[in-house]
Amino acid sequence: xxxxxxxxxxxxxxLCTSLGLSATQVLAHHPIQAKFDEASEMALxxxxxHVDWKNPHVHVFVNVTDGKTVTNWAVELESPLLLTGxxxxxxxxxxxxxxxxxxxxxxxxSRQVWSENFAVAGKTVFALKDTRPAKPAQAAAxxxxxxxxxxxGSADGFWxxxxxxxxxxxxxxxxxxxxxxxxxxxxxxxxxxxxPWALALYQHRQERxxxxxxxxxxxxxxxxxxxxxxDLGIKFVEDKVNQxxxxxxxxxxxxxxxxxxxxxxxxxxxxxxxxxxxYYGRAxxxxxxxxxxxNTKGFNEDFWMSNGGLPHTSSLVLNERFTRxxxxxxxxxxxxxxxxxxxxxxxxxxxxxWVPDQEVPIHFCQDNRP
Amino acid sequence: xxxxxxKTGLIAAALCLSLSSSAQEGHPLKGSWIGEWKGNAAKGxxxxxVLDWDGSKITGxxxxxxxxxxxxxxxLNPADWTVHIEAGGYELDGTIKELELPARSIVGTWKGEGxxxxxxxxxx
Numbered sequence: 001x002x003x004x005x006x007x008x009x010x011x012x013x014x015l016c017t018s019l020g021l022s023a024t025q026v027l028a029h030h031p032i033q034a035k036f037d038e039a040s041e042m043a044l045x046x047x048x049x050h051v052d053w054k055n056p057h058v059h060v061f062v063n064v065t066d067g068k069t070v071t072n073w074a075v076e077l078e079s080p081l082l083l084t085g086x087x088x089x090x091x092x093x094x095x096x097x098x099x100x101x102x103x104x105x106x107x108x109x110s111r112q113v114w115s116e117n118f119a120v121a122g123k124t125v126f127a128l129k130d131t132r133p134a135k136p137a138q139a140a141a142x143x144x145x146x147x148x149x150x151x152x153g154s155a156d157g158f159w160x161x162x163x164x165x166x167x168x169x170x171x172x173x174x175x176x177x178x179x180x181x182x183x184x185x186x187x188x189x190x191x192x193x194x195x196p197w198a199l200a201l202y203q204h205r206q207e208r209x210x211x212x213x214x215x216x217x218x219x220x221x222x223x224x225x226x227x228x229x230x231d232l233g234i235k236f237v238e239d240k241v242n243q244x245x246x247x248x249x250x251x252x253x254x255x256x257x258x259x260x261x262x263x264x265x266x267x268x269x270x271x272x273x274x275x276x277x278x279y280y281g282r283a284x285x286x287x288x289x290x291x292x293x294x295n296t297k298g299f300n301e302d303f304w305m306s307n308g309g310l311p312h313t314s315s316l317v318l319n320e321r322f323t324r325x326x327x328x329x330x331x332x333x334x335x336x337x338x339x340x341x342x343x344x345x346x347x348x349x350x351x352x353x354w355v356p357d358q359e360v361p362i363h364f365c366q367d368n369r370p
Numbered sequence: 371x372x373x374x375x376x377k378t379g380l381i382a383a384a385l386c387l388s389l390s391s392s393a394q395e396g397h398p399l400k401g402s403w404i405g406e407w408k409g410n411a412a413k414g415x416x417x418x419x420v421l422d423w424d425g426s427k428i429t430g431x432x433x434x435x436x437x438x439x440x441x442x443x444x445x446l447n448p449a450d451w452t453v454h455i456e457a458g459g460y461e462l463d464g465t466i467k468e469l470e471l472p473a474r475s476i477v478g479t480w481k482g483e484g485x486x487x488x489x490x491x492x493x494x
Contacts, residue, residue, distance in 0.1 A: 312395075
């Protein structure tokens, strides 16, 4: 009897876990290529029944008639942020409109299509524009405060549109898309000096089209360098009275990271404490000339530190350098030291662009729709 | 009586933990694992393991509910995700299944004290 009860409980526990995960995955927001098959192009025409204008992706529902059969399809589009930036709004397409859609079909065979543009009466709507702000031919010098220090952030803009969406060792040129998906899986070992288990895990994630990215599936924060890899960007808020710099993260449920500038010791710990948020680690900073230098440790292992899924362990230590080289350019340099996952320390760098006259965009994960 | 109390506690822990497996995106073995080594008359079917990764080796304990057995040898082959663990005279061999999930499992076999059987443990 005891053995039977024991087995039953264990099976129940395993079942609970499995069901919980399955439900999470069904509801999750996957990267595009994980949910839709780029090789499965299709076209459909029909009547709009509903427009769901919400983050993270807009959905337009369409009744498609085939003979006497009417089926309802979901056309998934980019986020309201990107569509609004391209000049569209919730009323651009209305129920009753007849639309022609070209896109790619869902991998699971369900009636879902990913589309980047479609037409109403032959006129294209929802086409995406590049919302990256134009860089002035000659950038102004970086602004400075009364104390002569470079101002990293100000109220009238944010840093976004990174020059690279990928975390790759400096000097290595490996093509990948904006989600960190490698063009060639065989390039995986070039990306960074990974230990064998880390390389195999990275390849496994790549082979699965990044389907299990915890930032998409479980709304985990984009900790580590990843917070600087999104068009939605970040914003620095310098609190000189309390000697802290806050990094407001546009891409991750409006998370924030605290950089302590008061000279406190680095005591980051994976067990965390009041000033050691585990997803962003315990960050202590100082100025070296015009460069903000930040040392961070005490990360947990519950997130991906990069687009594309480079693994890390709780041994991770980041040394970051932020330099506003001119009004429009922020240079980000990071030294990654994680003997738990990598064979040696390595560096990566890219730039971010100043987006003037805008607040950090509101972009909540699907489970946290406003 | 003490053994029953310990086992009951472990079962309760397993049930509570299994309601939401904690994420683990680093080394795939790191964490707590609960399941069965079936047919282990000496220790009972139920087994709990706590595994860690220090950057160069896998460490931890195997706990069947009566005592902790320190792991003396453990390897992970990332080519096929096979695992080999030695503790307290026992040898456990298995393969990580559903590697991408927090509640991944290790399925394989155990042998020790002249016996052997099936092993199945799930990460909590």
